[in-house]
Amino acid sequence: MIVCFDIGGTTMKGGYARAVEDINVLERVPTPGRDFDAFVGVLARAIADCPAPPRALAAAIPGIIEPGSGLGVVANVPCISGIPVRERLEAALGLPVALANDADCFALAEVAVGAGRGHRVVLGIILGTGVGGGLVIDGRLINAEGGFAGEWGHGPVAARLAGTPVVEIPRFRCGCGLSGCLDATVSARGMEALHRHLHGKEATSLAIVAGWEAGEAEPVRTIAIWLEIAAAPLAMLVNTTAADIIPVGGGLGGSTALIAALDAAVRPLTLRRFDRPLVVRAQCRVEPGLVGAAWLGFASL
Structure with missing residues (x-):
């Protein structure tokens, strides 16, 4: 199972994915954009409540990870911008973490279950x-x-x-x-x-x-x-x-x-x-961020 998130500048939505086509969607919660510990706390609670031990966490983010440095460039979520966000999250959560831009996750969702x-x-x-x-x-x-x-x-x-x-x-x-x-x-x-x-x-x-x-x-x-x-x-x-x-x-x-x-x-x-x-x-009209993040997570294993 993968814990997946679609993270926006205002809110973030999580889900538990048994497969790309099988995602239990969680309620949307406010994004703690300026508090890294609170941000990690939202992810950690979803991991703790997961009905089965998750193998990884994957997320669509409203920004990018710089190739080479691994630093996040995420203007709308400043607490994960300018830091090696994947490394920091893996250290805090104790799980492999996969991250991609939300438009990238949209493209992955179309490959998985949509027009692609x-x-x-x-x-x-x-x-x-x-x-x-x-x-x-x-x-x-x-x-x-x-x-x-x-x-x-x-x-x-x-x-x-x-x-x-x-x-x-x-x-x-x-x-x-x-x-x-x-x-x-x-x-x-x-x-x-x-x-x-x-x-x-x-x-x-x-x-x-x-x-x-x-x-x-x-x-x-x-x-x-x-x-x-x-x-x-x-x-x-x-x-x-x-x-x-x-x-x-x-x-x-x-x-x-x-x-x-x-x-x-x-x-x-x-x-x-x-x-x-x-x-x-696009044919994946519902939760493409979560679908794309789930694909990304399973592909990273």
């Missing part, structure tokens, strides 16, 4: 408040030892000109410190900034997508440009990684029509020609 089943190279992407992703090849997470692989949302690569007629796109400032990142341009908040730039009006991403689905002129213009900006980098990732399926999670991933439109925009741009959908909605 049966595919050799799976690029799971998040389109929500932020833009992220994880890469799994032959069932193995590329970031198994930590790192930034799959973080396609960061880097100043967003198109500066797009649309018909062509319009100039600002280099929106990103939370990572750069400008012109996809995270700041095609995330939910990026879609809202794009709509504001194009039309001088405030609207939520949900309202923009709903207006586009209804055929309203201004949202149709916004989404056409959004698709153009998002599709080219995704196609380049397909060419680079040989991904043969791209499950999409996050708030924007909930729109079947939007994901179908993104798929239609991406496929003509890839070197490999696909006669089936490439960009698809």
